[in-house]
Amino acid sequence: MFDRDAEWDELVRFAGIQRGGATLGVVSGRRRQGKTFLLDALVRAAGGFMFTATEASEADALRQFGDALGSYLQEPTPLRFANWDEAITRTMTLAPAGPLPVVIDEFPFLARVSPALPSIIQRALDPAGQRSNTQVRLLLCGSALSFMGGLLSGTAPLRGRAGLELVVRTLDYRSAARFWDITDPRTALLVNSIVGGTPAYRHEFTQDDTPAGPADFDDWVIRAVLNPARPLFREARYLLAEEPDVRDPALYHSVLAAIADGRTRRGEIATFLGRQPSDLAHPLGVLEDLGLVVREEDAFRSNKGVYRTAEPLLNFYHAVMRPAWGDLERAGRARQVWPRLQRSFLSKVVGPHFESVCRSWTRWEADPDLLGGYPSRVAAGVVNDSAARTQHEVDVAAFGRDEQGREELLAIGEAKWNETVGLSHLQRLTHIQALLRGRDGVAAGRCRLLLFSGKGFSNDLRAEAQTDPDIQLVNLERLYEAG
Incomplete structure (x- = not known):
């Protein structure tokens, strides 16, 4: 246990x-x-x-x-x-x-x-x-x-x-790393982006096969995940087939494929499927009820929201495996196919999952002193920039309560998995911070800035953060450190 x-x-x-x-x-x-x-x-x-x-x-x-x-x-x-x-x-x-x-x-x-x-x-x-x-x-x-x-x-x-x-919930990303006996944080997050925190995938579905380290990750994917002789290979398909409420599996898989492709709003999913948004109320509701999809409210617009896949393996299947299913089903082909799937894996699977982990860390693991208060709500959101006639996506927005019980914005953050984060990312966050401080209905006077990176930070950004305590740099080691 x-x-x-x-x-x-x-x-x-x-x-x-x-x-x-x-x-x-x-x-x-x-x-x-x-x-x-x-x-x-x-x-x-x-x-x-x-x-x-x-x-x-x-x-x-x-x-x-x-x-x-x-x-x-x-x-x-x-x-x-x-x-x-x-x-x-x-x-x-x-x-x-x-x-x-x-x-x-x-x-x-x-x-x-x-x-x-x-x-x-x-x-x-x-x-x-x-x-x-x-x-x-x-x-x-x-x-x-x-x-x-x-x-x-x-x-x-x-x-x-x-x-x-x-x-009985899934294991969080830290517990999952311990369960899989993975000590390297980069390997831990990559594995978590595929199998999530489902305990059964550690033993029954991969035969206790765990990546030995960063250099073994690609080989592990080939032998344990993309291997048609292993149970994990078809598990994503069976997850829906086992649910009696799913009467039209093709439709539900198409909805999940749209979300995996980055179409996270109902209208975008409907366009992807060639249907009306109203047609998707039932399948999206069923997927939510099954715990396979979650609807997350926009951090800054309560009447807007996006759908995200709650089971990482489903996201991996639809973003990576499904488009190449014919090739992968042939035993021994995974080693040739995996290199051309890695771009989709990084952009459609690891990137969004890393952002989700950063939100989880901010909500449950970050020191309240770092944020300037205890976070009661953390979400992603979109900020309108009317002067530039554009919109800015915010990966992490942490809200708390002031002494009078009113909601205030504690911090906003940007998360980049495979990119060195530098001053340009800080400048973008600073601009969004200024937009929010000038916006009615958002108490952002004490808003701090968080920059997350799976690859590292530039020297000039590190120097800037050392002189300003309102700028926090969070790397993989910090995401996984205990306490």
Whole structure:
């Protein structure tokens, strides 16, 4: 178990609550994050019961559940239930003397074919039902984020019933580097831009193959990612194929391809696909619900926003692999193909990912003293320059609160992955800073300047930063340093 101490502690606490009555917990998170691993470890440690559902009819699902429960209870024959009311009633008798974890994994598969199941569980949890006679600690788990969140929202039957609502998230970029045993920050970020923070890709999907260092990165991509004999090669395709809400995979892949190509606004995506923007409301909404795409508000215009791919492997597939799929599918061709894919990799994958990491560092890792305050919001944005009739993109904009609770702009920043950052970049930021200070509705009087680089900084910029504490230079070592 790695970097899941907080999640494990919550599960252990919930499973061991010493009081009468059944309790409910909900565990969610994207696929491949280790939810099943955590819950399986919990029931093994506590002697609990775990059932993992599959896509099946209601009758078949009940049969599978009866088989699993009968095996757990060591019954001489499988249990047979006429309906879920009988099955849940029997399940609630498992813990008459003390707390016992009971896990139903992939719960959305069951609820989709048996819509009454949440109501049946709700009734079993009522004090008037089975709740006072059992100490079952029931955990419902699933990867369909919108569905799992909806279980406890609004007028849903289980609203207000859960004592635990746990989301198992991907590893952040620093934790991912430690998980992959990568100490070189440049290699760590390059790997992270492909596989992100999904734990399963470290072992099952790459056979524990990790780049030995910067000189081994290209060879690692060829042997572990672009190798059609490795599971990671087709994983991006399977991510969508596994989702029951995705009815038209071609459309969803096209939407993701547009985003990977830099078309991040709905209108741009629609133009790329030859459709109307209104046609994309549903597919974009589904991708957001699945946790595969996120909509980020513009830092300076609340009514504007961009879509970004939340799963780096999907972005890598659509920007790099998909255009050359025919060549890559032929075993042994990756070594010849990869050199001509590297330009797209750097511009469409690593560059945007580096900007995202810089925003994450600013939001969660940077010393508040460096920013002049604690950041409550960090985003990218666009600043209009009416005098020059142009627009300026800002990679990092950090906002905080002043003593009166009003929002103020703490810092703006520019991030360049494969470019030496110099005085020209500082001058551009200084110009944007002046534009923001003269803009109504933006408190930017104390705005500081952050310059991020994956390649380094010029000597004259370093000299300038040494004399001005409001200019901060952040390299890869600083992004990855602990504390």
